[in-house]
Amino acid sequence: MDPVIIVGAGPVGLTLALALARQEVPCVVLDEGPGKDEPRLARSVVLREDTTALIERLTGVPLGEAGTHWAGWRSVRRKQVMREVTFDDAAEDPENLGAPNPAPLHIAQHVLTGALRTALAGEPLVKIAVESRLDAIEQETSGVTVHTRGPKGTWWRGSYVVGCDGPRSTVRKLMDIRFPGRTAVERHAVAALRVELPWEGQALLHRMPPWRTSGASGGEVTGRPLPEGVWRLDWLLPPGKDLVTPELLVGHVRETLAGWSEGPTPSYELLDTGVHTVHHRLARRWRVGRVFIAGDAAHCLGALGTHGLDEGLRDADNLAWKLAPAWHQGPREALLDSYQTERRAVVAARLRAADQALPLLRTGSGLRSYVRGSARGLDALLTDGHLGQGAIGSPGTYAESPLAPKELEGEVPVDTPRGAPVADVRVTAEDGSFVQLRDRLGRGAMLVLLIAPGTGVWERKHWATAGIMPRLAAAVTALPYPAELLVAESYPGAAAHTVLLVRPDGHLVTALSGVRPADLYTAAETALGGPVKASAEEEEEEASATAGSR
Incomplete structure (x- = not known):
């Protein structure tokens, strides 16, 4: 089988x-550059809890050492503090990873890509x-062939192609x-x-600063801390294409x-500058046969x-x-x-929410008819975007996905909605070790999580063959896709003996009351797109074999 290109x-x-290599899929990455990234501190990214965990799981690098987990968030309008948020220090307290208010991570993009390149080198x-x-x-x-030009221009053969080549995507x-x-x-x-700023480790959004003058600073400035006393400051520019000198x-x-x-x-050292332009675009299709697009090649957002x-x-x-x-x-x-169905719908919803809010937030027109307390309501919408909350900023769910099972007889509610990312609770793995749930994702297996209070104080060998465990283990073995059986003392909103089925990307498929092998199999099969249909050749071979046996 040819690699993924x-x-x-x-x-x-x-x-x-x-992510593909961790699931034993070979890849070829076509890099039009020299294989390293120019250090640019003015090009940084903010990662939420789930994407930070994804990168750390793949690279084995604790990103908190390369970036900065915000200690808090301050929103100021003129001289008035409108909102203050204190984050749970997930970087320092591993038990807090599933907390309701985890800290975003701010990291220079070249540092992030450097960690990924180092992991790929081995x-x-x-x-x-x-x-x-x-x-x-x-x-x-049967596959895809691509051609590259350059010093070693050649043809490449692959099973699939994924365009992750930015907003000007050649693949697209x-x-x-x-x-x-x-x-x-x-x-x-x-x-x-x-x-050195007065708010050590805290990010800041300052709207309508009182010192602003005509042609300087504008109406909004954001400050985000990076390691070693470095800050990234962003000033919202007025509409137009005036040159930033x-x-x-x-x-x-x-x-x-x-x-x-x-x-x-105060004294300062200017390290890097730039102009960041935000576009809002969404590709009509994300798949054409064996060719897919992802990232900025498929969508641009950021307002x-x-x-x-x-x-x-x-x-x-x-x-x-x-x-x-x-x-x-x-x-x-x-x-x-x-x-395409899942990801495009989520990004489209975020774009719609941002586009609907923009006229209210940037002009204030009609805000009172939408939000009680216009200034605080406006600030709340902006905070949602910066902190990854609400319709503008929060991760999407796949509740309406074609991979979501229909109503199951044994389905029960938990605090995680169907199709949403699961909470990162501590679990007992099959080898008896205690790990975080997210550590088991992305390994080419679904996760089956049993909620069993009291198991955390006993070694796995004492309860792995007791009660409902043998029956559940047999049901997991029979699933149409590799699955790992995990056990947790508790899960938000789940009663004892609840069984959760989790996709390899950490989204909840369903929660069932007790061991229900038929429901569990149906849910797993649906999450894989339904029963596998035999190819024309396989059907022909089966027909020949049947005819020969008569």
């Missing part, structure tokens, strides 16, 4: 390659081809996929500087630092504090576990089709 060596492409199933720019794709029923263009939307929804001037940017820096310090401008990389990493996580069984066992078309 991944076009693009940014965070999404590298994450997808690692991965024998992944080959990275540098200075290889894609210029042709040819696909047929070669597949003639439309990419409608809006250009320059927002523009921000960006500066990375080393400076070095003089204007230095004026922004000096005025903002002086305003925050309530005195003279109102949201961060598109989170969604790109979720694309990679969603697609990896669906490509793996297709590579190992043959295509499951319904399963592969569900990638």
Whole structure:
């Protein structure tokens, strides 16, 4: 079987390659660059709890040591503090990973890609081809052939192609996929500087700062901490395409630092600058035969504090576990089709929410008719985007997915809605070790989690053959997909002996009351896209064998 060809060596492409390799799928990553990333502190990303856990699981690197988990969040309007949030220190307390208010992680993008490249350097199933720019794709029923130009231009043969090659995606263009939307929804001037600010470790959104003057600073500035006393500051620019000159940017820096310090401008070291332009676009199709697109190649979003990389990493996580069984066992078309159905719907909902909120947040028109207490309501919507909450910022659920089972007789509610990411509780693995639930994801297996109070104080050998465990273990063995049986003392909203079925990407399939083998099998089969249909050749062979036996 030919490898999966991944076009693009940014965070999404590298994450997808690692995720596939962990499921024993070989990959070729086509990198049009030299194989390393230019250090740019003005290019940083904010990762939520689930995407941080995904990268840490794949790389084995605790990202909190390379980035900064925010200690808190402050939202200020003029001189008034509108909202303060204190985060649970998940980086320092592993038991807090499933807490309701985990800290976002702010990390320089080149540091993130560096961690991914280091992990891939020791991965024998992944080959990275540098200075290889894609210029042709040819696909047929049995595979895909692509051509690259460059010093070592050649043809490559693959089983599937995934375009992770950014908003100007060559893969998307070669597949003639439309990419409608809006250009320059927002523009921000960006500066990375080393400076001491009054809010150590806290991110800050300051709207309508009182020191603003005509042509400087604008109406909104955001400060986000990075390691070693470095801060990234973003100033929302007025509509238009006015040039951001070095003089204007230095004026922004000096005025903002002086305003925050309530005195003279403190000493600072300017490290990097840039202009960040936000577009809102959504590809019409995310799959054409054996060719897929992901990340910025499939969607652009980022207004109102949201961060598109989170969604790109979720694309990679969603697609990896669906490509793996297709590579190992043959295509499951319904399963592969569900990638577009699930992911496009989630991103479309976030884009709609942001586009609907933009006129209210940026002009204030009609806000009172939508939100009680217009200033605080406006601030709450902006905070949702920055912190990954609400319709604008929170991770989506797949409740309406074609992979969601119909009503099951034994289904019971838990605090996690069907199709949503599961809570990261401590579990006992099959080898008797205590681990976090998310540590078992992405291994090419579904997870079956039994809630059994009291098991945490006994060694697994004492209860693994007692009570309902043998019957549940037999049901798990009979599932149509590899599955791992885990046990937890408790789970939010779950009664004792509840059985949870979790997809390899961490989304809940169903929760059942007790051991119900038929329901469990039906739910797992539906989550895989339904029963596997025999190919035309297999049907012909079966017919011949039947005829020969008569």
